[in-house]
Amino acid sequence: MSEPIISARGLDKRYGDFHAVQGIDFDVPRGRCFGFLGPNGAGKTTTLRMLLGLTPMSGGSLSVFGLPMPAEARRVRARTGVVPQADNLDPDFTVAENLAIYASYFGIPRAEVAPRIERLLAFAALTERADARTDSLSGGMQRRLTIARALINDPELVVLDEPTTGLDPQARHVIWSRLSDLRDRGTTLILTTHYMEEAERLCDELVIMDHGRILDQGSPRALIDRHVEPDVIEVRGEASRHLIALAEGVGCRVEQMSTSSYCYTREPGALLEKLRNEHGLTFLHRPAGLEDVFLKLTGRELRD
């Protein structure tokens, strides 16, 4: 196992009385996709900002590429690409100009910039729109341009803060395929998300965060195996009361969230049999997923 690309020990951030990140430890292996999964306000974005040296740390130690942070933040950022939560493309420039200007912030020699821009526009499927103004692009195109921009310095590490929030399913799938390509080329990806599907598809390893703490860490599969039973039977709406009654005595762990009931079990046979005998009852039998782990670990109350 090679040196981790990022290593955090006791990483801590306080805003006055608010303890946003509470002394977390993690290692990000090189060449993998590492996810931070958590509800709003879990401390994901604050953690990412500390990785980049954009938020002062309140405590702990952090190294990126083996360099101490925040002392070496400039050198770290020179080798990192960043996709922020909200697009911050430069509205005064066209698509291609956005990439060229961004290259200048990294001090990339002019001669190298033109071929890179051409390559990145092709990667982001924006070659046709090279001379368009950024505000004429769709949300998905803007995101792709933001990702292309993050790659202008040929980074070893790309940090993405909720890369597909607010995109339609088509646009989201395009972004996922681009990110998979990147990882396959050996780029380390770090992403925050609250989309389980995104985390399950992309992340080799992830941490589940809540209230500034890491609740658990592992591959999506390992987390599912560790925390929830493999089978879920779900009943929605009014009928969900039936499930609670039926689930008694068949080796089920029952959970409720708003109007749905969930039964987590290793042996679904008996309950399924009972449910089939209840006429007109609609239920869903599916394998357990990351969402079930997530809800179990972070609780089911609403976050704002």
Added chain:
Amino acid sequence: MTNWRLPTVRRGALAVWRRNLLVWRKLVGPAIVMNFGEPALYLLGLGFGLGHFVGEMSGMPYLAFLASGIIASSAMTTATFEGMYSVFTRMVPQRTYEAILASPLEIDDILAGEMLWCGTKAAMSGIAILIVAALLGVVDGWQSLWAIPVVFLVGLTFAGPAMIMSALARNYDFFSYYFVLVITPMFIVCGVFYPIDTLPEIVQGFVYLLPLTHAVELARPLVAGGELARPVTNVVVLVGYAAVSYYIAVVLVRRRLMV
């Protein structure tokens, strides 16, 4: 929490300066109309209109007196507008700084680049006024070209305080206070329209603390002819205001963005 570390300025500042230059180039038409139109109106309207009654002031035609003052005050307003409205736009609604900060550049570099750009715009407005003044026949020889580096420096002087205002502003309305309480009074009392020695002595002492006074004192003889009264003091005051205000702006923007 406040990071008081002294700023370090590196070559990256030029990338920020260049970004602004490239945007300016796209909107060069309206920019040139502004640069030439405004001073031309002042000089023609006030210089000829008021000059007709005033005749001479401080031993020179009023038009020459006014032109050599306006070149300084215009550097002030140009840099102030850029350092407030444009800097705030890039810092807050447009999130341009957030994007730049993901590169190796730091707030130190960004604000240094902005300041250089404010100086550049002040110099461009100064050049426009020099051309208008020369066409009106009130420029005293080639040494007046020295006014260009002077207005560049004046641009830096006023860029810093304007960026401080941007760092503190919650919205654009906030800038009205600074204009009404700081910029407009300086425009009136710092010797642009009449010599300072006509002011009561006690006021004069105060007026000499203001940067525009020193900008005018430096620019006037260069443009309209005559002896420089105390060039070293003038330059030291202008550089001092620029340096201190840049430092404060960097600290305040760090406090605002590096959270």
